[in-house]
Structures are given as C-alpha cells and as structure tokens.
Amino acid sequence: MSEQKLGLIGAMSISVGGMIGGGVYAVLGVVVLQAGAASWLAFTGACLISMGASYSYIKLNQISGKKGGSVTQIEAFTGRSTLAGMIGWTLLFGYVGAMAMYAFAFGGFTVELLHAAGLSEAESVFAIPIQPLISVGAIALFVGLVTAGTQVTGWVETALAATKTVIILGFGIWGFAYGFGTFGFDPVSPIQFGFEELATPIPIVIAIAISFVSFQGWQLLVYDQESIRNPERTVPIAIYASILLTIILDGMIAILVFSYASIDQIVANPEVAVAFAAETFIGPVGFFIIAVSALLSTGSAILGTLFSSAHFAKGMIRAGLLPDRAGNTDVGGAPPRTTVILGVLTAVLVLIGGLEGIISFGSLMFMVVFGAMSFLAFQQRHRDDVNPIPPLVGLIGSFGAFPILIWNMYTNEPAVFVTVVVTAVAVFAVESLYFGRETIWAGVEQSGRGLADFAADRQANTDPGSAEEASND
Structure with a gap:
C-alpha cells in the first residue's frame, strides 16, 4: 500500500489485518451469543465459503488475463457494464458496512479503556452517546490519513497489522496454555470446544451467515495488485495463506472467549468480549493489552479498507460507473x-445502526458479490484448470446464507430487520436509478414531447379561428 511494492508477508498482513479486525474484535461476541461453544465452527464455515469465493476471483483473473475484482471480471465475462456497475456499487456499500463495523468496535473498546483507567465514567456527552461520537472521530482521523497520501497510509497500516497479529497470537497461545494447565496454571474453568452443539446445527448456520462480513479482507489484495510484487504468484498464495491463518486465529479466540467471558459480559458489550476473556486469566493487564490491540486492529482495518475502497471507487469513476463529481481521478x-x-457514509451508518444491524447489512452486501463471482467462475467449470468444487462452495454458501440471515433477523431481531432491509432497499434503489438514468431520462423526454404535442393539439382545437372555420363548415 506504499509506493514500495509489497512482498508476500506485506500482502498477507493486509489481508489478515482486515479479517482479524472484523472477526476477533467486532463480530466475535455476536457470533458467540448465537453459536455458543461452537462459534469456532461457525467462523471456520464462513472462512471456507470465503475460500471458495477467493478461488473464484483468482481463477477469473487468470482466465480473463485482466487484473481486478468483481467489476473488472463481470464486465470481461458478460460484457454488461451496467451489471458490473451495480455489483461495484454493492461492493462499495459492503465496504462501508465493514468500516462501520470496525468503527463501532473501535468506539466500544475506547469507552471500556476510559472506564478501566478511571478517566471517564460518562456514557454520553450533551445527551449524545459517547461511543458513536468516538467512532465517528476515528473515521474522521483515518479519512485524514488516507487523504494525506499513500506513503503515510502504507507505513501506518504495516505497523498496525504486524503489532495486532503478534498480540492476538500470543493471547491465543497463553489462553490455551492456561486452559490446559500448562506451566503450572490453575484454570478457573475448562476449555470448551462445543462438539455437542453439532446436534443442533441451525444456530451454527445462522452464525456463519452473521459472520460473513468479517471475512472479506482478502479482497483488498485483488484491488491492490499493482502495489504487489509478482502479483500472479504472490496474490493467490497470500490470499489462501491468510484465510487459513485467520481460521486458526479466529477459532482459537472464539474458543477462549466462550470459555472465559461470562454471557452477561458478552450480552452487554459483544464487541469487547475478547478483552473480558483476557481479563479472566491474565488480569487487568490482559484487558488493557487486548483493548489496545483491538484499537490497533480495528483502526488498521478502517484504514486499509478505506484506502482500497477509495482506489476501487476511483477506477469506477474512470469507467463511468460512478458520477464524475464523486472524485477527481487525475490526482495521485x-x-x-x-x-x-465514503467516510461520511460510514459515519451515517454508525449513527443510525447498532452493531447487529451493521454486521447484518455488511454481510448481505458481500453475500451478493461473493455469490455473483462464484457463479461466474462456476460457469467456467468446463475448463481443465478450473475445479468446480470451490466455486460451488462459494455459490451455495453465499446465496444460501442470504435467506438464512434475513429469516433470523425477521424472527429474532425485528428492529434490526427493518433497519437493514430499508437500508439495503434504498441502496439497490439508488443503484437502479443511477444505472437506469438514461432510460428514465429518455422516458421523461418522450413524455414531455407527448405532453407538448397534446397541448399544441388542444390549443389548435380551442383557437378562435379554428372554431370559426369549423362552424362555417
């Protein structure tokens, strides 16, 4: 992401950074409340669906010979720029949802740190909740960093990604050592793996759908290929390796959170669940370390996603798929x-939606995009170098999760359902209006000409001279 091109480790840090920021520090508590001890299985299932979608992206890049993501490949394989543009808009709003999720978690951890340090017990300022204010402030900060230039962005992103990965890996190893009584530890409760939860798989399936948005970080590499050395080789390895690493890290942390954080704590602050778990077996220092790591993690996730989505939008403006007024493409x-x-849209979503609503909205957007790309790759299964199984997994997983998530919101979270559905419908309505604007405008002009002709005929029929001529006849 800096002017110097990234190697394999740098590319992996960006990919893993986005996925950890979403999985461990934002979505985890919500998933644990749904799937319980089997949360690690839900994360693994979502990762495997993501793996199928990532295979589809990689194969479509190889077949088409064009580097790029959903918009580039859909236009290359279907020739339909309008369809590609609508998918691109959907993806952009998905990124907005992901950034809102990261920002919400950033605000939550900041509030808990302030409370733990005794610096502030306030829950609001001038009757406005303090958490969304902090979240919006974080968004503004990272908007400023991105506009400051790619070199600043790349340096900050690399530093944050490396730090948080080391911390969360160390936390996981320490937690398991504690749970199994290694090094003389005397755990307060045993580690629970939740295999008995497989007898009732529906909550696990719902949790897979909920966690979908947290496994899209690898997509950033698809859109940043110009900044990666030897992308034809590096990007596939980095994507697959980062997804596998995320399965391990998210699975470890999910097991530890359910084992050591109380349900009351998770219900009250689901985005801070991992810090509560750390406090159980490390103490206040553990809470502080994990909370700081969470700020680094969610902050780098906001920064990386904002940077890449802005570049993605820049390409769409150049292609005429976004209004020219959305940005100047001549700038470096x-x-x-x-x-x-993008920052303003993210801030608005933070202010109008709770964590569950933001997660569900982002997940729905990415289900549409991942499903479309998997379907496109599955259509190429006749090629010798395309294995149909991964795209089929991505296709069934994405489109299968969509109605499951809708059903879960409708039956269990009606308020979230209304917010998410209204927001999603508004997004698709704006897309349809934009890409159908020429047809709509042509219809308006045709209607206008018809009204003008009607008025002229009516004027002619009511003209006094015409009436006199008619009477003489």
Missing part, C-alpha cells in the same frame, strides 16, 4: 473527495 493516490464521501 486516493481521491480526497471520494475518501470523504
């Missing part, structure tokens, strides 16, 4: 106006 790096627009 991310267009400032585009970055600000």
Whole structure:
C-alpha cells in the first residue's frame, strides 16, 4: 500500500489485518451469543465459503488475463457494464458496512479503556452517546490519513497489522496454555470446544451467515495488485495463506472467549468480549493489552479498507460507473473527495445502526458479490484448470446464507430487520436509478414531447379561428 511494492508477508498482513479486525474484535461476541461453544465452527464455515469465493476471483483473473475484482471480471465475462456497475456499487456499500463495523468496535473498546483507567465514567456527552461520537472521530482521523497520501497510509497500516497479529497470537497461545494447565496454571474453568452443539446445527448456520462480513479482507489484495510484487504468484498464495491463518486465529479466540467471558459480559458489550476473556486469566493487564490491540486492529482495518475502497471507487469513476463529481481521478493516490464521501457514509451508518444491524447489512452486501463471482467462475467449470468444487462452495454458501440471515433477523431481531432491509432497499434503489438514468431520462423526454404535442393539439382545437372555420363548415 506504499509506493514500495509489497512482498508476500506485506500482502498477507493486509489481508489478515482486515479479517482479524472484523472477526476477533467486532463480530466475535455476536457470533458467540448465537453459536455458543461452537462459534469456532461457525467462523471456520464462513472462512471456507470465503475460500471458495477467493478461488473464484483468482481463477477469473487468470482466465480473463485482466487484473481486478468483481467489476473488472463481470464486465470481461458478460460484457454488461451496467451489471458490473451495480455489483461495484454493492461492493462499495459492503465496504462501508465493514468500516462501520470496525468503527463501532473501535468506539466500544475506547469507552471500556476510559472506564478501566478511571478517566471517564460518562456514557454520553450533551445527551449524545459517547461511543458513536468516538467512532465517528476515528473515521474522521483515518479519512485524514488516507487523504494525506499513500506513503503515510502504507507505513501506518504495516505497523498496525504486524503489532495486532503478534498480540492476538500470543493471547491465543497463553489462553490455551492456561486452559490446559500448562506451566503450572490453575484454570478457573475448562476449555470448551462445543462438539455437542453439532446436534443442533441451525444456530451454527445462522452464525456463519452473521459472520460473513468479517471475512472479506482478502479482497483488498485483488484491488491492490499493482502495489504487489509478482502479483500472479504472490496474490493467490497470500490470499489462501491468510484465510487459513485467520481460521486458526479466529477459532482459537472464539474458543477462549466462550470459555472465559461470562454471557452477561458478552450480552452487554459483544464487541469487547475478547478483552473480558483476557481479563479472566491474565488480569487487568490482559484487558488493557487486548483493548489496545483491538484499537490497533480495528483502526488498521478502517484504514486499509478505506484506502482500497477509495482506489476501487476511483477506477469506477474512470469507467463511468460512478458520477464524475464523486472524485477527481487525475490526482495521485486516493481521491480526497471520494475518501470523504465514503467516510461520511460510514459515519451515517454508525449513527443510525447498532452493531447487529451493521454486521447484518455488511454481510448481505458481500453475500451478493461473493455469490455473483462464484457463479461466474462456476460457469467456467468446463475448463481443465478450473475445479468446480470451490466455486460451488462459494455459490451455495453465499446465496444460501442470504435467506438464512434475513429469516433470523425477521424472527429474532425485528428492529434490526427493518433497519437493514430499508437500508439495503434504498441502496439497490439508488443503484437502479443511477444505472437506469438514461432510460428514465429518455422516458421523461418522450413524455414531455407527448405532453407538448397534446397541448399544441388542444390549443389548435380551442383557437378562435379554428372554431370559426369549423362552424362555417
């Protein structure tokens, strides 16, 4: 993400950073409340679906010979720029949902740190909840960093990604050592793996659908291929390796959170669940370390996603798939106006939606995009170098999870259901209006000409001279 091209480790750090920021520090508590001790199985299932989708992206890049993500490949294989544009808009709103999720978690951990340090017990400022205010402030900070230039962005992102990965890996190893009584530890409760939860798989399936948004970080590599050395070789390895590493890290942390954080704590603050678990077997220092790691993690996830989505939007503006007023494509790096627009949309979503609503909205957007790309790759199964199984997994998993998530919100979270559905419908309505604007405008012009002709005929029929001529006849 800096001017110097990234190697394999750098590319993996970006991919893993986005997925850990979403999985461990934002979605985890919500998933644990749904799937219980089997949360690690839910994360694993979502990762495998993501793996199928990532295989589809990689194969479509190889077959088409064009580097790029959903918009590039859909246009290359279908020739339908409107369809590609609508998928691109959906993906952009998915990124907005992901950034809102990261920002919400950033605000939650900041509030808990302030409370733990005794610096503030306030829950609101001037009757406005303090958590969303902090989240919006974080968004503004990272918008400023992205507009400052790619070199600043790349340096900060690399530092944050490396730090948080080391911390969360150390936390996982320490937690399991504690749970199994290694090094003389005397655990307060045994580690629970939740295999008995397989007897009732529906909560696990619902949890897979809920956690979908947290496993899209690898997509950033598809759109940043120009900044990666030897992308034809590096990108596939980095994507697959980062997904496998995320399965291990998310699975470890999910097991530890259910084993050591109380349900009351998770219900009250699901985005801070991992810090509560750390406090159980490490103490206040553990809570502080994990909370700081969470700020680094969610912060780097906001930064990386904002940077890449702004560049993605820049390409869409050049292709005529976004309005020219959305940003200046002649500037180097991310267009400032585009970055600000994405930041404002993210802030609005943070302010109007709770954590569950934001997660569900983002998951629905990515289900559509992942499913479309998997379907496109599955259509190429006749090729010798395309294995049909991974795209089929991505296809069934993505489109199968969509109605499951809708059903779960409708039956168990009606308020979230209304918020998410109204927001999603508004997004698709705006997309349809934008890409159908020429047809709509042509219809308006045709209607206008018809009204003008009607008025002219009516005027002619009521003209006094015409009436006199008619009477003389």
